[in-house]
Each structure stands twice: as structure tokens, then as C-alpha cells.
Amino acid sequence: CDVLRRAGLFSCLTGLRLSDCIRLQWENIVKLADGGWGMDIITKKTSTAAILPISEEALQLCGERGTGQVFKNLTNSTVALYLKPWIKASGIEKHITFHCFRHTFATLQLAEGTDIYTVSKLLTHSNLATTQVYADVVDELKRDAAERISLKMPTKAESDQT
Known part of the structure; x- marks a missing residue:
């Protein structure tokens, strides 16, 4: 299902929740003062108003600009019907939900060096402690990486075992 693929990848690039991807309207995609694009939204879960920058790649996933819903026909039912087969066809055996795309965004941002405060703001978390969970995951990945190399x-x- 193309709309699910585009919305899922959009979430990986923006951290947007499923509920907010569903509600995202073309009028929410705005040109920002710096010349880039952003989302002017009020999140469904926390009612947080935010203007969040988005990359050109994320914007391309939205498709051709129109009116109304950006990810047309994206619903909770669409996700329930198509996500599991899409993930399985990708060769992934782990249980994946749409929310995992948001986790991917947060983890990748921290792994690439984005500070935790900025990641928290991009995720529209009201409490920095909520974002700290992702930092702990990144710390564990760093520990695992450090242990891989030995002199x-x-x-x-x-x-003899090899």
C-alpha cells in the first residue's frame, strides 16, 4: 500500500505520530522563514502546537501538493491491514508497529549527534525524561560497538573455533 509506505517513511524522517500523519493537511505544510519547509501542527495526543522543519526528502514523500489530507486514505484500518504484510515482505521478523517509525527517527537523530533537547522538541515531548529513553538505547549501542574491537x-x- 503506497500511502502506508510513504507515511511510514515520512514518520522515520520526521518523528510524526500515526494520528498526526492521518490528520496532516496540505495547509499544514508551510514554507518557513529560512526558505525550507515545515509542518505547522497541533499534535493530537498532547495538543502541542509546533512548527517542525521537514527535509526535502520528507516533503517528496508527501507526493504532489494538493488540498485536504496529505496522506489520502491513510487510516488506522489501513495500517492494521497492510503494515504486517509489508514488514514481512521486507524480511523483518520482529514485531513492528507504526510507532516504531517514530522510535527510529529519535534513535537515528541521537545516534547522529543531535542533542536530546532538540530531539525532544522535534518529537513534541512535554517532558525531557520521555526522550531520555532513546538516549539510553543509543548509549547501549555505543557500548556494544566499543566492545566489538579488541587488540x-x-x-x-x-x-581453533573459527
Whole structure:
């Protein structure tokens, strides 16, 4: 389902919740003072008003500019019907929900060095502690990466196992 694919990838690039992707209207996609594009929204879950910048790539996922709903025919039912087969066809065995796209956005932002305060604002979290969960995931990934490299020579027993 093309609309689900585009909305899911849009969420990966913006951190937008499913409920807000569904509600996103073309009138909410605005040109910002810096010349880039953004979303002028009020989030459904927290009723937070925000103007959030979006990348050109995210804008392209919206499709051709029109009127009304950006992701036409995107509903909770559409997601329920098509997400699981799409993920399975991708070869992913893990249980994935639309909200995982939001998690992906947050984790990638932190892994790329975006400070936690900015990520929190982009996610429209009202409490920085909510965003801290993602920082803990990134710290764990960093620890795992640090442990992968060793200058120690393997023992004879370890060499024989390879």
C-alpha cells in the first residue's frame, strides 16, 4: 500500500505520530522563514502546537501538493491491514508497529549527534525524561560497538573455533 509506505517513511524522517500523519493537511505544510519547509501542527495526543522543519526528502514523500489530507486514505484500518504484510515482505521478523517509525527517527537523530533537547522538541515531548529513553538505547549501542574491537590476540582455543 503506497500511502502506508510513504507515511511510514515520512514518520522515520520526521518523528510524526500515526494520528498526526492521518490528520496532516496540505495547509499544514508551510514554507518557513529560512526558505525550507515545515509542518505547522497541533499534535493530537498532547495538543502541542509546533512548527517542525521537514527535509526535502520528507516533503517528496508527501507526493504532489494538493488540498485536504496529505496522506489520502491513510487510516488506522489501513495500517492494521497492510503494515504486517509489508514488514514481512521486507524480511523483518520482529514485531513492528507504526510507532516504531517514530522510535527510529529519535534513535537515528541521537545516534547522529543531535542533542536530546532538540530531539525532544522535534518529537513534541512535554517532558525531557520521555526522550531520555532513546538516549539510553543509543548509549547501549555505543557500548556494544566499543566492545566489538579488541587488540588482544585470540587464545589458541579461540583460534581453533573459527
